[in-house]
Amino acid sequence: MAPKVSEEYKRERKKDLIKFAGKVFTEKGFVHTSMQDIMDEANVSRGTLYSYFDNIEHVFLEVLKYEDQKDIEYFKATNGDNMWKQLISWIEEQRLYIQKIDQTLLRARAEFFLSCNYANDKNNYPYISKRYNQLIRLIKEMLDKGKVKDEFRPQQSTEAIAKYLVSFINGLMLDTFQLGYEQTGVEEQFAILFFTLEKLISPITLNKE
Amino acid sequence: MAPKVSEEYKRERKKDLIKFAGKVFTEKGFVHTSMQDIMDEANVSRGTLYSYFDNIEHVFLEVLKYEDQKDIEYFKATNGDNMWKQLISWIEEQRLYIQKIDQTLLRARAEFFLSCNYANDKNNYPYISKRYNQLIRLIKEMLDKGKVKDEFRPQQSTEAIAKYLVSFINGLMLDTFQLGYEQTGVEEQFAILFFTLEKLISPITLNKE
DNA sequence: CTTGAAACTATACATGTATGTCGTTATAAT
DNA sequence: ATTATAACGACATACATGTATAGTTTCAAG
Numbered sequence: 001m002a003p004k005v006s007e008e009y010k011r012e013r014k015k016d017l018i019k020f021a022g023k024v025f026t027e028k029g030f031v032h033t034s035m036q037d038i039m040d041e042a043n044v045s046r047g048t049l050y051s052y053f054d055n056i057e058h059v060f061l062e063v064l065k066y067e068d069q070k071d072i073e074y075f076k077a078t079n080g081d082n083m084w085k086q087l088i089s090w091i092e093e094q095r096l097y098i099q100k101i102d103q104t105l106l107r108a109r110a111e112f113f114l115s116c117n118y119a120n121d122k123n124n125y126p127y128i129s130k131r132y133n134q135l136i137r138l139i140k141e142m143l144d145k146g147k148v149k150d151e152f153r154p155q156q157s158t159e160a161i162a163k164y165l166v167s168f169i170n171g172l173m174l175d176t177f178q179l180g181y182e183q184t185g186v187e188e189q190f191a192i193l194f195f196t197l198e199k200l201i202s203p204i205t206l207n208k209e
Numbered sequence: 210m211a212p213k214v215s216e217e218y219k220r221e222r223k224k225d226l227i228k229f230a231g232k233v234f235t236e237k238g239f240v241h242t243s244m245q246d247i248m249d250e251a252n253v254s255r256g257t258l259y260s261y262f263d264n265i266e267h268v269f270l271e272v273l274k275y276e277d278q279k280d281i282e283y284f285k286a287t288n289g290d291n292m293w294k295q296l297i298s299w300i301e302e303q304r305l306y307i308q309k310i311d312q313t314l315l316r317a318r319a320e321f322f323l324s325c326n327y328a329n330d331k332n333n334y335p336y337i338s339k340r341y342n343q344l345i346r347l348i349k350e351m352l353d354k355g356k357v358k359d360e361f362r363p364q365q366s367t368e369a370i371a372k373y374l375v376s377f378i379n380g381l382m383l384d385t386f387q388l389g390y391e392q393t394g395v396e397e398q399f400a401i402l403f404f405t406l407e408k409l410i411s412p413i414t415l416n417k418e
Numbered sequence: 419c420t421t422g423a424a425a426c427t428a429t430a431c432a433t434g435t436a437t438g439t440c441g442t443t444a445t446a447a448t
Numbered sequence: 449a450t451t452a453t454a455a456c457g458a459c460a461t462a463c464a465t466g467t468a469t470a471g472t473t474t475c476a477a478g
Contacts (some may be wrong), residue, residue, distance in 0.1 A: 029323065031240055031323075110319070113383075114238065114240075114320050114386075115238065132384070156400065156401050156404060157397060160397035160398060160400065163393065164377075164398050167381040167393075168380055169380065170379075170384060171375070171376035171377055171379035171380025171381070174380070175341070175379060177323075178337065179338060183338070184372065184376075188365070188372070189369060189372055191365065192373040195408070196408065199408040200404065
């Protein structure tokens with residue numbers, strides 16, 4: 001017999017649940033969020049939530065994928081021809097993210113990466129590794145494109161530069177979450193990042209900017 | 210009547226418990242460690258453990274302080290006159306730490322910083338902020354000393370450079386914990402760090418090295 | 419050497435919270 | 449009206465916490 005509701009309905013419902021869960025995770029982090037919290041937020045019964053997700057790690061991974069989807073779309077959207085500008089623009093985006101770090105998924109994400117079984121059980125969470133590699137690849141491609149166009153003269157491997165950039169920003173995000181924007185000196189640190197990037201990739205457009 | 214054991218004994222016992230706890234936290238992280246786990250590791254009864262510590266956060270803070278003590282002694286010990294060498298040496302120390310990241314307190318520490326009530330209750334954990342500031346100060350002083358001796362020509366504020374260094378290394382540690390030494394490209398990232406540091410502080414001893 | 423305070427053990431307890439399942443009820447499609 | 453199934457919420461289970469009790473060991477003061 002026909003299902004009681006359409007596939008469309010179920011997909012929408014699931015997406016709704018993901019949004020509610022995202023709200024809770026943003027507020028409470030991963031570790032201190034229970035299935036109950038999500039049920040309360042979404043006004044949904046225990047049984048219903050468990051019919052959509054096996055457990056809370058599953059919920060979080062779905063939230064994470066949903067959020068990442070948006071980021072990917074950001075990268076797709078920015079398709080200018082000035083690579084330096086594009087790079088700066090991405091970094092600026094990260095600065096804005098840091099500015100409202102308390103309203104982001106950062107804490108939950110960091111907690112999840114640390115506290116889920118992941119570290120001992122890496123094979124069960126291929127997404128985490130995939131996620132990192134994808135980000136690195138996107139940045140590396142940006143740098144490579146600039147190099148081909150002779151806009152950049154990278155002084156080190158572009159992959160390493162990409163990883164360096166990500167390490168720094170990750171660290172800065174966590175420090176800022178813990179200590180606040182002022183104490184961490186976010187602005188000054190970004191100034192230094194730009195300084196080092198200029199040395200690292202010697203953008204030709206430097207003077208024009 | 211006189212106490213049954215000396216203060217000395219109690220201090221030693223406490224230190225022992227801290228060491229056992231440290232071992233557990235290193236293996237299981239903060240979030241997944243229970244008081245019971247520590248009792249088992251230390252072969253101590255419930256009552257005893259609770260007579261030394263109020264709760265698990267208290268235990269962890271003591272472990273953290275104990276570990277930090279060692280670091281401080283490291284800084285005290287290295288009192289050379291070549292500041293660049295000294296800086297490099299500290300960074301090298303961090304690289305070694307990252308190499309054995311799975312046998313360190315990193316995970317537990319990061320979990321604690323993120324998951325304890327800290328973020329919502331910063332006043333109750335002054336140590337965390339103090340800890341960061343102290344590290345920054347030590348690095349800044351190193352840079353300043355080099356500047357005074359005209360060994361360095363910092364291109365940015367030394368405080369900001371210190372914070373930049375810490376952000377990067379923090380980020381690198383976490384990335385490495387998650388993805389492993391190889392995938393994170395630790396060596397290459399350190400190469401980049403050195404490159405940027407040279408540009409940032411223009412050490413005069415560069416050629417001599 | 420005796421002795422008694424206290425350090426320690428072992429375990430029970432009350433409490434609280436989270437988990438995942440399962441039988442029941444409500445409902446939308448046919 | 450019938451029926452598949454979405455949604456509900458009680459339930460059994462598990463585990464951690466911090467306290468409390470009773471009994472045992474230990475060691476330093478007297």
